Amino acid sequence: MTKRSVDVAIIGGGAAGIAATRKLTAHGVDCLIIEARDRLGGRACTIRHPSGYALDMGCGWLHSADCNPWVAIATAQGRSFDKALPPWGRTTMTEIVPAKTQRAFRAAMGELFARVSETAATGDDRPISDLLPPNGKWNGMLNAVMTYIAGAELDRMSTIDLDRYDDTELNWRLVDGYGAMIASFGEGLRAVLECPVTRIDHSRKRIAIETSRGDFDANRIIVTLPTSIIGDNENLFHPALPAKTQAARGLPLGLDDKLFIALDNAEEFEAESRVFGRTDRAGTGNYHFRPFGRPMIECYLAGRLARELEAEGDAAFFDFAVDELTALFGSGFDKRLKPIALHRWGADPYARGAYSYAIPGAADQRAALAAPVDDRLFFAGEACSRHDFSTAHGAFVTGVEAADRVLAAHRL
Numbered sequence: 001m002t003k004r005s006v007d008v009a010i011i012g013g014g015a016a017g018i019a020a021t022r023k024l025t026a027h028g029v030d031c032l033i034i035e036a037r038d039r040l041g042g043r044a045c046t047i048r049h050p051s052g053y054a055l056d057m058g059c060g061w062l063h064s065a066d067c068n069p070w071v072a073i074a075t076a077q078g079r080s081f082d083k084a085l086p087p088w089g090r091t092t093m094t095e096i097v098p099a100k101t102q103r104a105f106r107a108a109m110g111e112l113f114a115r116v117s118e119t120a121a122t123g124d125d126r127p128i129s130d131l132l133p134p135n136g137k138w139n140g141m142l143n144a145v146m147t148y149i150a151g152a153e154l155d156r157m158s159t160i161d162l163d164r165y166d167d168t169e170l171n172w173r174l175v176d177g178y179g180a181m182i183a184s185f186g187e188g189l190r191a192v193l194e195c196p197v198t199r200i201d202h203s204r205k206r207i208a209i210e211t212s213r214g215d216f217d218a219n220r221i222i223v224t225l226p227t228s229i230i231g232d233n234e235n236l237f238h239p240a241l242p243a244k245t246q247a248a249r250g251l252p253l254g255l256d257d258k259l260f261i262a263l264d265n266a267e268e269f270e271a272e273s274r275v276f277g278r279t280d281r282a283g284t285g286n287y288h289f290r291p292f293g294r295p296m297i298e299c300y301l302a303g304r305l306a307r308e309l310e311a312e313g314d315a316a317f318f319d320f321a322v323d324e325l326t327a328l329f330g331s332g333f334d335k336r337l338k339p340i341a342l343h344r345w346g347a348d349p350y351a352r353g354a355y356s357y358a359i360p361g362a363a364d365q366r367a368a369l370a371a372p373v374d375d376r377l378f379f380a381g382e383a384c385s386r387h388d389f390s391t392a393h394g395a396f397v398t399g400v401e402a403a404d405r406v407l408a409a410h411r412l
C-alpha cells in the first residue's frame, strides 16, 4: 500500500525529480515521487533494440562532461563511457560537403554566435533570426543547425537566453544509455507510477495532490513537470499561479524527434560522421551515421518539420529521411535502410515536446519558474536552469537546488 500522506511530494520522476528525491531521502526526509508514466526517467529514456543495442530516444550526450554531475553517478554505477568526438566536432562526409565548405559554414556559425553575444549584452532580446545577414549564403543551414540544437527555428528563439547557455564542449556518451543510467539512479526511491497529477490544491495547510488514482497530501512539494504541462493547464494549481503559467508559456518545449534506421553495408561510411539533408532550409534532417560504430543512422528531425511529420504519423518520418538520404547518396540507397525505432515527443502526453527554449523577451522567465511559492511549493526541471537549460545535467542541478531549499525551509 502506498502511503498517501507524506512530508514532501515530488511531482514528476524525470532527471530533476530523481535528483531531488535522492537528496531528500539521503537527509531522511519522508518523500514520494508521483509520476504519470509506468517508469522513472521522463525525457531520459533508453530502449533496448533486439540486436542488443541500447538506444537513447531522449538525452544521449553528457554535455559539459567535465562538470556534469551525472558523470560521477555513471562512474559509480560502473558504466562504460564513449569519449569519441561528436559528429559536430569533426569534418566528415567531405564527398557530400567539401571540407572547405564545412570550414566556411563553421565560420558563419561563429559569427552568428558573436552577434548573439553582442546583441544580448545590450539587453535587446530580439528573435535570433533578426541577426542573420540579409540574404546570407548560410542562413538556411544556420537555421537547420540551430533548429536541431534547440528544437525551434531562429525566429522563435530569444537572443539573451541562447547567450546564457553554457557548455564546456566536452561531450561523452554511455554505451548502455544515458536514460538507463538515470533510471537506475531512481531505483529504490519511493515512487508511485502511472499516477498523473491533475490538480494541486495549496489553499490549506497541507497541500492536496489530486491524481487519477486518488488524492495524496504533503507539507511541501517539488514540481518538476515539463513547461508544456504547466503552461497548458491554468487550473493545475488552486489557487491559480498565473506567474507560473506565464513563465511556462514563455519557455515552450521545442521539438526534436529521433529516428533510428538500420543501414546495410554501413562500413562504407566513417563512424560518427554526419550530414544534413539540405543546406538551404531549416526543415531538414540531421543524419548521424554509425553512432558508436553501429550499423545504423541516428536521424534528428526537429522544429516545425517534426510537428508536421508527427501529424502524419510514424511512417512519415522514415519516408522523409529516405527521400533526403536517397537524394544525397543516389537511388538504390533506400534498399539499404530499415526503420528501427522512433519516439514522437510532441505526441507524448507527458512531455508534449523535447526541451525548452525561451521566446524573445522571456529569458528571465527561467528564474520566475524556479522561484518557490510560500516556502511550500518548489520548482525544478531543465527549464528552471539559467545556463544549462534543455539538458539532463541542468535538470539534475535544479532538482538538487530545490531539495536544498526544501531542507532549508524544514530548518526554519
Ligand SMILES: Cc1cc2nc3c(=O)[nH]c(=O)nc-3n(C[C@H](O)[C@H](O)[C@H](O)COP(=O)(O)OP(=O)(O)OC[C@H]3O[C@@H](n4cnc5c(N)ncnc54)[C@H](O)[C@@H]3O)c2cc1C
Residues within 6 Å of the ligand: 011, 012, 013, 014, 015, 016, 017, 034, 035, 036, 037, 040, 041, 042, 043, 044, 057, 058, 059, 060, 061, 062, 063, 195, 196, 197, 198, 224, 225, 226, 229, 256, 257, 258, 345, 349, 350, 351, 353, 354, 355, 380, 381, 382, 383, 389, 390, 391, 392, 393, 395
Ligand atoms: C530527443 C531528445 C534528445 C535530447 N538530447 C539530450 C542530450 O543529448 N543531452 C542532454 O543533456 N539532454 C538532452 N535532452 C533533454 C533531456 O532529456 C531533458 O532536458 C531532461 O531529461 C529533462 O528532465 P526533467 O526532469 O526536467 O523533465 P522530465 O524528464 O520531463 O521529467 C518530468 C516528469 O514528469 C512526468 N509527468 C508529466 N506530466 C505529469 C503529471 N500530470 N503527473 C505526474 N507526472 C507527470 C513525466 O512523465 C516526467 O517523468 C534530449 C531530449 C530529447 C527529447
